[in-house]
Amino acid sequence: MFNNNGWIVEAKLIEGELENFKAVMNSQIAQALTEKGTLNYQYYLSDEGDVLVYERFADPEASHEHIDNWNAHVERWIAAATPTRMLHLGDLPEDVRQRHAALSPVWLKPLGGFAREDADGSLLVKNGNTSFENFGWIVEAKLNEGQLKNFKAVMTSQVERAQSEAGTLNYQYYMSDNGDILVYERFKDLESSYIHIENWNDHAESWIAAATPKRMVHLGDLPEALRQKHAELTPLLLKPLGGFAR
Template sequence: MFKNYGWIVEAKLNPGQLENFKKVMNSQVNRALTEKGTLNYQYYMSDEGDVLVCERFSNADASHEHIENWDDHAARWIDAATPTRMVHLGDLPDDVRERHAALSPLWLKPLGGFAREQAADSRVTKDGDTQFENFGWIVEAKLNAGQLENFKGVMQDQVKRALTEEGTLNYQYYISDEGDILVYERFKDLASSHIHIENWDAHAQRWMAAATPTRMVHLGDLPQELRDRHAALAPLLLKPLGGFAK
């Protein structure tokens, strides 16, 4: 099992606001780099202006520090992009949940999996801005009625195998009290992602008997050969825009 304090924010870029959005993002990222407890602050965007931000913190206090960063940039951010959805990830205290009440965030708690904290820092610099490398995806699903124990069983078998995959850096399962499932998967490189797909193929039938996939998001500059493997879910492709993963 892993610990998690964080959230995902989704938004839609407002017309003609790309450069302004990049400016406010880079200002936030530069400040976040000074926040010792901010572990991940990763911005992604599709070619159509769909925005997704992954944020992860070492503890609840660190998340409060980062919220102050947001407060100082919120007006500029919302001028450039319109928030559409928020997902809280982890056992967040009530005072943090209340700070985001306006977006009515879905609350998902860790169910199983791992995050390799010893993984190498993925930060890179491009055109003077801090960015990160990323190969991975998010899968969302709904638990089928009466299938919680069966779902936990297949998840545990997948996690056990994934722990032998050196290139699988994150394999984190979350679930809400209402049976909403989210799986965050991140890999060292393209070859590692292909190895992990073999894990899925070996467990797919049991997995889908216990839960129904509803959405998939590809994260990173994934090649077409990999996107084709998931074509049935018509995944949204989001590419790294800025930020870091420590």
């Protein structure tokens, strides 16, 4: 099992506001870099203007600091992109949850998996801006009725296999009280992601019998050959726009 304090924010870029969005994003990133407890603050953008922000903190206190700092940017942020969804990831305390009440976040709690906390970060500086690299994806699904025990069994088997994959850095299962499932997967490099896919194929039939896939998001500059491995789920491709992973 793993601990997590964080969330995902999704938004849609407003037409003609890309440069303004980048400006407020870069201002936020500069501030977040001063927050010792902000571990991941990663912006992704699709070619169609879909925005996803992945945020992770050392503890609830660090998340409060980040929210306080973000409040100085919120007006400009919302003027450039319209929030569409928020997901809380982890056993977050009620005082943190209440600070996002206006977005009615879906609450997904850790169910199983791992995070290799000793893995190297991927903070980069590109053209003077802070950025990062990423190889991974998010899978969302809905638990089939009466299948919780079977789903936990196939998940546990997958997690055990994934733990033997040195290049699988994050393999984290979350579930809401209503059976909404999210799997966050991150890999050291492309070779590691291919190894994981091949191993997962042994579990695919049992997995889909217990939960129905609903959505997949590719996170990173993933090559077409890899994207074709998931073609049946027509994954949305979101590429790094700015931010960092410590």
